Amino acid sequence: MIRLAWRNLQRNAARTWLTAGGIGFSVLLVSFAMSLQSGSYEIMIDAATRYFTGHAQISEKSYIDQPRLDRTLQNVQALQTELSAIEGLTVFPRVQAFAVVSMEEKSLGGMVVGVDFDAERQHLDIYDNVIEGDVPRQADQAMIGVSMARNLGAAVGDELVVLGSGKQGAVAAAIFVISGIVETGQTALDRTLVFAPIGGVAEAFYLHDEAHMLLLMVDDLSQLNAIAAQIEPLLSERLTLQTWQQLMPLIEQSIEMDKAGGYLFFSLLLILVTFAVVNTFVMVLYERTREFGLFMALGMRPWQVIGQVQFEALLLSSLGVALGLGLSYPLISYLTSVGIPLDQMGGEEAIQQMQMGAMDRIYPKATLTSLATAPLVMMIGTQLAALVSTVRVRGINPVTALRAE
Amino acid sequence: MTDSEQNSSTTAPVVACQGVQRIYQQDTVPVYALRGADLTINAGEFVSLAGPSGSGKSTLLNVIGGLDGFDAGSVVVGGVDLGGLNAAELAEMRLRNVGFVFQAYNLIPVLTARENVEFILQLQGTPNQERRERADAALQRLGLGDLGDRRPGELSGGQQQRVAIARAIVTEPVLLLADEPTANLDSKTTEELLGLLRDLNPQQGMTIVTATHDPIVMGYTSRQVAMLDGEIHQDSASAD
Numbered sequence: 103m104i105r106l107a108w109r110n111l112q113r114n115a116a117r118t119w120l121t122a123g124g125i126g127f128s129v130l131l132v133s134f135a136m137s138l139q140s141g142s143y144e145i146m147i148d149a150a151t152r153y154f155t156g157h158a159q160i161s162e163k164s165y166i167d168q169p170r171l172d173r174t175l176q177n178v179q180a181l182q183t184e185l186s187a188i189e190g191l192t193v194f195p196r197v198q199a200f201a202v203v204s205m206e207e208k209s210l211g212g213m214v215v216g217v218d219f220d221a222e223r224q225h226l227d228i229y230d231n232v233i234e235g236d237v238p239r240q241a242d243q244a245m246i247g248v249s250m251a252r253n254l255g256a257a258v259g260d261e262l263v264v265l266g267s268g269k270q271g272a273v274a275a276a277i278f279v280i281s282g283i284v285e286t287g288q289t290a291l292d293r294t295l296v297f298a299p300i301g302g303v304a305e306a307f308y309l310h311d312e313a314h315m316l317l318l319m320v321d322d323l324s325q326l327n328a329i330a331a332q333i334e335p336l337l338s339e340r341l342t343l344q345t346w347q348q349l350m351p352l353i354e355q356s357i358e359m360d361k362a363g364g365y366l367f368f369s370l371l372l373i374l375v376t377f378a379v380v381n382t383f384v385m386v387l388y389e390r391t392r393e394f395g396l397f398m399a400l401g402m403r404p405w406q407v408i409g410q411v412q413f414e415a416l417l418l419s420s421l422g423v424a425l426g427l428g429l430s431y432p433l434i435s436y437l438t439s440v441g442i443p444l445d446q447m448g449g450e451e452a453i454q455q456m457q458m459g460a461m462d463r464i465y466p467k468a469t470l471t472s473l474a475t476a477p478l479v480m481m482i483g484t485q486l487a488a489l490v491s492t493v494r495v496r497g498i499n500p501v502t503a504l505r506a507e
Numbered sequence: 508m509t510d511s512e513q514n515s516s517t518t519a520p521v522v523a524c525q526g527v528q529r530i531y532q533q534d535t536v537p538v539y540a541l542r543g544a545d546l547t548i549n550a551g552e553f554v555s556l557a558g559p560s561g562s563g564k565s566t567l568l569n570v571i572g573g574l575d576g577f578d579a580g581s582v583v584v585g586g587v588d589l590g591g592l593n594a595a596e597l598a599e600m601r602l603r604n605v606g607f608v609f610q611a612y613n614l615i616p617v618l619t620a621r622e623n624v625e626f627i628l629q630l631q632g633t634p635n636q637e638r639r640e641r642a643d644a645a646l647q648r649l650g651l652g653d654l655g656d657r658r659p660g661e662l663s664g665g666q667q668q669r670v671a672i673a674r675a676i677v678t679e680p681v682l683l684l685a686d687e688p689t690a691n692l693d694s695k696t697t698e699e700l701l702g703l704l705r706d707l708n709p710q711q712g713m714t715i716v717t718a719t720h721d722p723i724v725m726g727y728t729s730r731q732v733a734m735l736d737g738e739i740h741q742d743s744a745s746a747d
Binding site (some may be wrong): 105106109110112113392393396398399400401402403404406499500501504 | 569572574575594595598599601602603607609611613615616617618622626627630
């Protein structure tokens with residue numbers, strides 16, 4: 103059976119190689135494109151989460167809809183210590199408070215964010231975009247957004263007065279010296295953010311061992327859900343954990359949209375190739391009607407004839423898939439190690455992201471899905487194409503078929 | 508009493524056709540290919556079905572071989588009533604009981620001579636080693652021992668037809684049906700081939716039925732049946 107199938111494929115070698123080449127090309131194209139997509143999504147998610155938001159956040163449930171100062175996490179240090187015991191997880195607290203930020207005669211509304219600079223700098227990229235000065239080193243220092251600095255007419259070394267409402271309703275006031283100016287690339291952040299050491303902000307707003315959120319960073323993003331499942335039982339009823347999908351739904355939506363577009367393109371390509379394969383097997387049926395008639399005259403059942411052609415289809419698609427994966431896998435592996443420079447890929451978006459320092463290269467990522475989807479679809483498509491084309495064998499009359507030219 | 512009549516009195520006939528009708532529809536017009544053919548063939552006979560084109564000889568051959576159906580009458584081959592068999596059972600009957608030799612050889616072009624002969628054994632589920640031995644023996648018997656590795660395209664017409672005969676006899680069928688087996692061959696090759704068929708007949712006790720309009724072929728057969736307009740017109744067995 104294998105011998106007959108293989109020799110039948112060799113019977114019209116040019117057509118076999120053309121069809122296998124078509125299958126191989128589509129496998130190459132789809133597997134490479136899916137790997138590229140997969141790699142770019144990972145980079146996109148990583149860049150977005152590493153910038154400011156983190157991979158996940160824990161906060162008080164009601165804080166999500168109404169971020170009021172008094173809706174805090176209690177006993178933060180103990181919770182942080184408990185969570186830090188989970189392997190592959192880093193946790194750091196933040197406090198956030200709305201305040202009036204003033205310098206000399208000018209005042210603006212702002213969001214004062216108290217952070218652990220030493221911890222966050224190791225994990226988040228926003229601090230790479232300090233365009234003037236440096237991140238705060240002392241409790242009375244602060245870093246502000248570039249738009250706020252411009253609007254206030256402030257520069258590094260100037261003093262800022264922050265005035266707000268403390269946890270118990272008392273006046274919260276603090277004075278910070280500007281140590282640095284940051285340009286995040288996001289206007290809303292640049293206009294409103296004041297970063298200051300968490301200790302100073304917490305003290306000014308009367309927060310004791312409290313925080314508004316715990317930022318979570320995982321070593322391996324693919325383990326996020328597993329780690330989240332470990333965290334959930336440790337949280338009290340009041341608290342909730344949101345992963346990046348909930349924190350940045352637009353990112354996930356854009357990925358899903360992009361995936362859908364990709365799948366549409368891949369499907370069209372695979373359908374086109376499948377039609378070419380149908381054509382091949384329709385030709386096979388016409389060319390070999392006499393042979394099929396002979397098979398049946400000798401005692402083969404129609405399903406055995408169909409099985410024989412199915413086997414030929416399997417060999418053909420295997421040949422094409424081997425060809426496609428034989429080219430795509432080394433290519434993907436190579437580009438996974440060296441990356442593709444984004445400036446060579448072009449595009450305004452790519453350049454913007456480069457300016458943000460988020461990424462300068464894209465690394466394709468070979469996954470089981472990206473490597474197996476096209477081969478599976480093509481193999482199933484080829485079998486169906488062969489089946490659709492040769493199912494008519496059932497209606498062949500051996501006597502008539504043996505008279506066929 | 509002829510030999511065949513003597514045989515029939517002691518053993519069941521290999522082929523027994525009674526009142527066989529085969530009607531084709533040509534557009535809406537019925538065309539009678541067989542009009543109540545009666546034919547009994549006993550084991551070991553070498554029978555020629557002769558007649559002009561359209562006489563029904565190939566149709567009768569196909570009906571006996573289970574390749575074609577019939578509309579009335581009965582056909583019993585090797586004790587099996589073909590009228591009661593479905594398509595799968597007919598295929599099984601052909602595979603086990605009937606060997607076919609066609610005018611156009613009908614070898615599988617991508618397989619060698621040996622593989623062509625082995626093919627039918629493979630369909631029967633014969634193990635590899637036995638398959639090869641039996642195929643080689645059949646080819647040897649037909650004088651093709653050295654040509655087993657050649658593909659049909661590398662063989663002459665006569666050699667191809669001998670491979671086809673080897674394929675037909677390798678399973679030792681009850682009945683060998685040959686439809687104008689020498690029509691594409693020159694007279695020398697025809698004589699050689701008919702000699703081979705005639706030798707098979709007593710050697711294996713194989714019953715052979717061949718459709719032909721060639722007098723040379725008829726001369727080699729032990730019984731000549733003439734057909735005309737879908738009926739048995741003359742039968743040398745009856746004439747004796």
